[in-house]
Amino acid sequence: MQLCEALTTAPDDKARAKLIAEAFERLEERYPHLPDLATRAHLRETELRLRMEIEQVRAELRAELEQIRAEMRTELERIRAEFRTESDQVKKEITDLKLEIARVKTDLIKWIVPLMFAQVAVIAALVKLL
Secondary structure (H helix, E strand, O other): OHHHHHHHHOOOHHHHHHHHHHHHHHHHHHOOOHHHOOOHHHHHHHHHHHHHHHHHHHHHHHHHHHHHHHHHHHHHHHHHHHHHHHHHHHHHHHHHHHHHHHHHHHHHHHHHHHHHHHHHHHHHHHHHHO
């Protein structure tokens, strides 16, 4: 109200301009943070920018996730193939071991049976001598 009365009673435009400038100075002194205030338009603009950035980050993350999934599938297939190869090798080794055990068993029987007959003969000869 005082500003309005002062402006209407001012003698010329120069005095009015001076009153307006002083009013702005008082306003800036009273509210020093006034230039830092954000308007709704500023907030909307910031919100839109943030939404765009969020969408970009989402798209980048999706792309990275797909790349990681593809790498994981490739690695999994490599590991499966390696496992199959190793599994086949282990099965072959087991088969070879079974064959070797059967061969050793046969060899043992070949030696044990004649030795048993020899033992029986030696025991029978000892019995006759006594």
